[in-house]
Amino acid sequence: MKDIKECYERLKGIFNITVTPFTPTGEIDFAALSENIERVIAQGYDGLLIGGTYGEFPVMSLAERRALFIYVMDFVKDRVAVMLCSAASDPRDARELTKLAGELGGLPMVTAPFVSEITDEQIVTYFEEMALLSRTGILVYNAPGIGITLTPNLLERLADISGVVGIKQGDLTPTVIDQIANRLAGKLRLFCASDLAFLGPMMAGFDGISTTNSGALPELILATYRALEQGDANTAKALHQLWFEYRTLARQHGQPQLVKAAMALRGFNGGMVRPPLKPISEQALQSLTKVMQQLASDSRTGVKLSFEQPLARNL
Structure with missing residues (x-):
């Protein structure tokens, strides 16, 4: 520009x-x-x-x-x-x-x-x-x-x-x-x-x-926004509701920690966080993996994971 x-x-x-x-x-x-x-x-x-x-x-x-x-x-x-x-x-x-x-x-x-x-x-x-x-x-x-x-x-x-x-x-x-x-x-x-x-x-x-979360859920968040942009509020609302449980985890465990962990589950390289931030706990990762699997099972989300059996932890 x-x-x-x-x-x-x-x-x-x-x-x-x-x-x-x-x-x-x-x-x-x-x-x-x-x-x-x-x-x-x-x-x-x-x-x-x-x-x-x-x-x-x-x-x-x-x-x-x-x-x-x-x-x-x-x-x-x-x-x-x-x-x-x-x-x-x-x-x-x-x-x-x-x-x-x-x-x-x-x-x-x-x-x-x-x-x-x-x-x-x-x-x-x-x-x-x-x-x-x-x-x-x-x-x-x-x-x-x-x-x-x-x-x-x-x-x-x-x-x-x-x-x-x-x-x-x-x-x-x-x-x-x-x-x-x-x-x-x-x-x-x-x-x-x-x-x-x-x-x-x-x-x-x-x-x-x-x-921020478009780093982990780029397709879903983009589709939500485009629906709203085009005046389709009902579709935007329905798509936004699909990732409520993910948002709940984000509020509990912090960003960008959760985003980077979710990116890893998708095979995206979000890398490590820097101190004083720490990677999310194993328990939080298990909860996140379950939520991401649920999103991947819904064809509307566009989410695909990089593993068949959890957990693949690289953070």
Whole structure:
């Protein structure tokens, strides 16, 4: 993407939140990353989100994050739109990554500063400064899980900043979604940050969804989204209900741990997680295997497993 206008036009649809595969010795497995990216592009995903929360950016060095951005953008070659998470606890790192992401043709995804008792005015100033660094604009990530929660009123102020292309909304409270959809739709792109509960925001008027679990269930989640996109709410609801038990496990055992374990059961190489995260327990793996077998037995899901007898554990 060459500029803010093109970035805005392409920032819609379903984006795969790509997990970062780590080898047993802790390095980024770029070969596995390429395979996983190629899979979702071939299946028809509209974009990628690289190095996000579930891409484990908090446990990566600045040098690793730079290398990740450069590798992915060279590999993708603008076939799909790419969000590049430039969030960082150190604003100097965030600035450097935001600038790099824009230079590479990606869209920097920026969170509010990780600072307690920061004022709304300081938050607005921070995003104004970040927006100036990127030729493709920035995406505001409202991420309650890793920082402060931006209110609808504050998001409206951020939407007025030149260079803010969209919002990735992590606070999915119904009243908040209603306010954002009705106040900001059409002004900038609105993305739902949770594939566990994306039906509501999309029906309310959001432009897209970023999905972590599409790493493990790419066909099913894509079919769910496309049905909703085409106005077939009944099919979307039925497909979304099919993987409720999987979502239950995801809430219990965490992401990206569960996603990487589910990918392994399918023969996809999601790699290891990095400490302080740990692989899911044997008991959790048994529960996951049962759920994945149930999904594979339903022709509507498109899920196929890589084993006949459980368990094949490589995490």
